[in-house]
Amino acid sequence: SKTKQGITGKIENLVKSYQKIDEELLEELEEILITADIGVQTTMSIMDSLRDKIKTDKIKEPEMIKELLKEELKEILGKFSADEKLNIEPSPAIILVVGVNGVGKTTSIGKIAHKLKKQNKKVLLAAGDTFRAAAVEQLKIWGDRVGVEVISHQEGSDPAAVIYDAIQAAKARQADVLICDTAGRLHNKKNLMNELGKISKIVEREYSTATREVLLVLDATTGQNAIQQAKVFKEATDISGLVLTKLDGTAKGGVVVGISQELAIPVKLIGVGEKMQDLQEFDSQSFVNALFGEE
Amino acid sequence: MVFEGLAEKLQNTLHKLKGKGKVNEKDVNDAMREVKMALLEADVNFKVVKDFVNKVKERAIGAEVLESLTPGQQIIKIVNDELTILMGTTQSKINFSSKPPTVIMLVGLQGAGKTTTGGKLAKLIKKQGKRPLLIAADIYRPAAIKQLQVVGGQVDVPVFSMGDKQNPVDIAKAGLEHAISNGNDVIIVDTAGRLHIDDELMGELQSIKSNIKPHEILLVVDSMTGQDAVNVAEHFNEKLGIDGVILTKLDGDTRGGAALSVRAVTNKPIKFAALGEKLDDIEIFHPDRMASRILGMGDVLSLIEKA
Numbered sequence: 001s002k003t004k005q006g007i008t009g010k011i012e013n014l015v016k017s018y019q020k021i022d023e024e025l026l027e028e029l030e031e032i033l034i035t036a037d038i039g040v041q042t043t044m045s046i047m048d049s050l051r052d053k054i055k056t057d058k059i060k061e062p063e064m065i066k067e068l069l070k071e072e073l074k075e076i077l078g079k080f081s082a083d084e085k086l087n088i089e090p091s092p093a094i095i096l097v098v099g100v101n102g103v104g105k106t107t108s109i110g111k112i113a114h115k116l117k118k119q120n121k122k123v124l125l126a127a128g129d130t131f132r133a134a135a136v137e138q139l140k141i142w143g144d145r146v147g148v149e150v151i152s153h154q155e156g157s158d159p160a161a162v163i164y165d166a167i168q169a170a171k172a173r174q175a176d177v178l179i180c181d182t183a184g185r186l187h188n189k190k191n192l193m194n195e196l197g198k199i200s201k202i203v204e205r206e207y208s209t210a211t212r213e214v215l216l217v218l219d220a221t222t223g224q225n226a227i228q229q230a231k232v233f234k235e236a237t238d239i240s241g242l243v244l245t246k247l248d249g250t251a252k253g254g255v256v257v258g259i260s261q262e263l264a265i266p267v268k269l270i271g272v273g274e275k276m277q278d279l280q281e282f283d284s285q286s287f288v289n290a291l292f293g294e295e
Numbered sequence: 296m297v298f299e300g301l302a303e304k305l306q307n308t309l310h311k312l313k314g315k316g317k318v319n320e321k322d323v324n325d326a327m328r329e330v331k332m333a334l335l336e337a338d339v340n341f342k343v344v345k346d347f348v349n350k351v352k353e354r355a356i357g358a359e360v361l362e363s364l365t366p367g368q369q370i371i372k373i374v375n376d377e378l379t380i381l382m383g384t385t386q387s388k389i390n391f392s393s394k395p396p397t398v399i400m401l402v403g404l405q406g407a408g409k410t411t412t413g414g415k416l417a418k419l420i421k422k423q424g425k426r427p428l429l430i431a432a433d434i435y436r437p438a439a440i441k442q443l444q445v446v447g448g449q450v451d452v453p454v455f456s457m458g459d460k461q462n463p464v465d466i467a468k469a470g471l472e473h474a475i476s477n478g479n480d481v482i483i484v485d486t487a488g489r490l491h492i493d494d495e496l497m498g499e500l501q502s503i504k505s506n507i508k509p510h511e512i513l514l515v516v517d518s519m520t521g522q523d524a525v526n527v528a529e530h531f532n533e534k535l536g537i538d539g540v541i542l543t544k545l546d547g548d549t550r551g552g553a554a555l556s557v558r559a560v561t562n563k564p565i566k567f568a569a570l571g572e573k574l575d576d577i578e579i580f581h582p583d584r585m586a587s588r589i590l591g592m593g594d595v596l597s598l599i600e601k602a
């Protein structure tokens with residue numbers, strides 16, 4: 001990935017400028033983690049466990065710190081590596097894509113559709129964002145780009161009705177995967193979250209045979225609020241995976257470490273740009289390397 | 296929220312010190328640890344937190360404790376005062392040019408809220424009796440132009456566009472000319488979202504800037520932004536020389552520490568706060584309210600004010 005200007009440089013300098021592992025070094029390390037958006041609480045718990053290891057294994061060399069830290073992070077993020085793959089087998093499958101405003105839901109749907117189409121799947125999109133200005137047109141342009149059909153109603157219509165229709169269409173056309181866009185909504189808006197609950201019920205009722213995946217899209221630029229987003233969306237819709245977007249910027253997306261630890265939701269895909277190919281499968285090992293600025 | 300009120304924590308840390316006449320160094324150090332944590336939890340950038348805490352320490356050590364306050368409250372007061380100063384003490388508005396049209400350009404990362412905010416500003420400005428024109432200079436995002444047209448329609452403000460096959464610099468220039476010949480006294484240019492490290496697209500903004508000479512280049516920032524807010528703001532400011540900031544999505548439950556980060560690295564005022572998806576959901580930014588939001592201690596402050 002393109003997660004440049006990582007914290008490696010900083011850690012490299014850090015371990016070189018210390019002769020031994022002391023409190024000062026550990027404090028600087030703490031700072032590096034926090035600036036990657038890992039968050040105070042998660043950083044503290046990582047540091048505690050690091051301190052324990054240093055003590056029990058009698059580690060003296062500052063050089064060793066880097067490896068220890070990587071191991072620690074990989075352990076947290078790799079816990080669910082078995083679940084990192086998109087869950088769309090057996091066909092038919094339905095993917096519901098949710099998240100707060102502007103994080104990259106619609107774009108990610110375009111990218112996922114492109115990826116699945118390359119695997120020769122029959123893909124159908126549902127324009128479930130009937131609220132935002134030109135959201136339907138945006139998804140339709142993605143549909144054209146990728147070459148998949150989009151089921152839509154007019155702006156302002158009931159999103160649940162769109163999803164209902166799209167499910168009927170997916171059945172009729174024997175689509176392998178139906179991917180549903182939804183309007184961006186902040187998790188603290190009760191009525192909008194209830195609307196998601198209604199959509200989930202329709203999926204349950206109308207498409208109970210389908211393999212189900214609910215993806216929460218998170219923007220890597222987001223700070224600690226992402227934890228709250230994940231918590232509340234998980235309660236409302238049974239989130240089964242995360243998509244972390246905008247990792248082509250300078251933000252590290254470290255907040256997913258805390259989410260992994262606290263909420264046990266696997267990251268499945270990452271977005272690294274605005275083009276349809278700019279989607280990668282999440283691999284905890286390389287993500288941690290990228291956090292440290294290594295390709 | 297995960298986080299219990301800072302004020303409460305400080306009160307607990309310092310309640311034993313009740314009745315002392317002066318704040319001593321030890322009190323301050325204990326308190327500053329809590330302050331530091333609170334600011335970091337609120338996503339204020341680490342460096343900004345460090346500088347801030349050092350400043351507060353200097354001011355707090357040896358400070359007289361007011362008759363009506365405990366040392367804890369006194370420190371909270373100092374923290375809040377300093378934070379408010381850092382956030383900017385006065386409210387700032389749009390500077391309208393004495394030689395219309397006033398040129399406003401909205402810039403920022405992808406998905407920050409530029410297009411929506413453009414519509415909100417247009418509505419606000421129109422209510423002030425002006426005749427704004429929105430200019431669709433985002434040729435990259437699928438349906439960006441359509442989005443602006445819908446938004447423009449909702450607020451009954453015309454939208455100038457040349458489709459997505461022309462260069463954004465040419466669109467901006469033509470839009471300005473169109474405004475002049477049509478008697479529009481304000482133009483608002485909606486630009487595509489871009490990464491601050493994308494040299495090519497940052498170059499495009501510089502070129503728009505040198506061609507239409509904006510009076511206000513406003514950086515639109517998502518209030519949920521984390522530690523990276525300083526990088527973003529620094530880059531946009533270096534490359535473009537921004538005139539102010541608009542903070543969006545404050546209707547969420549984020550503490551909004553990015554506000555402080557952006558303000559600290561650019562020293563430019565935050566002019567507006569956007570609080571929803573509807574086109575009325577914008578207001579003048581209140582630095583003092585933001586300070587208490589970041590600290591999560593509105594209630595205690597009002598107590599202190601009463602005291």
Ligand SMILES: Nc1nc2c(ncn2[C@@H]2O[C@H](COP(=O)(O)OP(=O)(O)OP(=O)(O)O)[C@@H](O)[C@H]2O)c(=O)[nH]1
Nearest residue numbers: 101102103104105106107184246271272273405406
């Ligand atoms: N740099 C970068 N930009 C991205 C990425 N993913 C999406 N974007 C951009 O982010 C902006 C918002 O993306 P959308 O897909 O419209 O986001 P959304 O979540 O559907 O937004 P709403 O429907 O308005 O809530 C667009 O300008 C996208 O091009 C990514 O991985 N990297």
Ligand SMILES: Nc1nc2c(ncn2[C@@H]2O[C@H](COP(=O)(O)OP(=O)(O)OP(=O)(O)O)[C@@H](O)[C@H]2O)c(=O)[nH]1
Nearest residue numbers: 101102405406407408409410411488544569570571
């Ligand atoms: N809740 C809330 N949503 C907002 C606010 N401002 C914008 N949005 C939403 O955020 C999303 C992105 O807004 P846009 O105006 O498309 O953002 P943009 O910066 O123009 O995006 P790009 O052009 O893709 O870079 C949309 O879903 C908006 O409705 C706000 O203040 N509160």
Ligand SMILES: [Mg+2]
Nearest residue numbers: 105106129135
């Ligand atoms: Mg969308």
Ligand SMILES: [Mg+2]
Nearest residue numbers: 409410433439
């Ligand atoms: Mg836009």
